[in-house]
Amino acid sequence: AQSVTQPDIHITVSEGASLELRCNYSYGATPYLFWYVQSPGQGLQLLLKYFSGDTLVQGIKGFEAEFKRSQSSFNLRKPSVHWSDAAEYFCAVGANQAGTALIFGKGTTLSVSS
């Protein structure tokens, strides 16, 4: 069975600084990987996803993530954080198997300081 670990529960970053949110997954084959963002009081919005091809994927709002098979990781990055990026971020893994659902990590809360 697949699983996801987000080691950081809460991160604070200064506005304008770079950001990296960590995600490690466990799955026997090549997984489908997703990052979602949830702003306060809102539903989940997809930032980006990886399922094949180039291991560096670009998403919305200036985010990118890199799939590293050797490290079982899919870390999310942004070169310069804006105050509006303060939110909760979820990494999710999906299996290449019919009749399965995404498995989510516990989330990382991002605070942005001025």
Next chain:
Amino acid sequence: DVKVTQSSRYLVKRTGEKVFLECVQDMDHENMFWYRQDPGLGLRLIYFSYDVKMKEKGDIPEGYSVSREKKERFSLILESASTNQTSMYLCASRPPDNYNEQFFGPGTRLTVL
């Protein structure tokens, strides 16, 4: 745009009541999902459905049931609500292939008193 709607944003019920949470999607997606979200626990899968009248248990199905009589509608049922079911409930839908994203509704915050 894909739209997933949930019948209520906020709901307050009493212990022992039967509770229905409704979810409707407008993109003809085969797959639909119910998660609950709790602080520090992330999203946990309760049930999902990959076709009309089909359902699969997720990680935490105890105390819940589901119904999918029409493709666009997926209902979560709490047969006898308990205080430990106070939570945020999120519905999602997705096309059949697993590499597609899941589209989420805005959530229903349920409080059981």
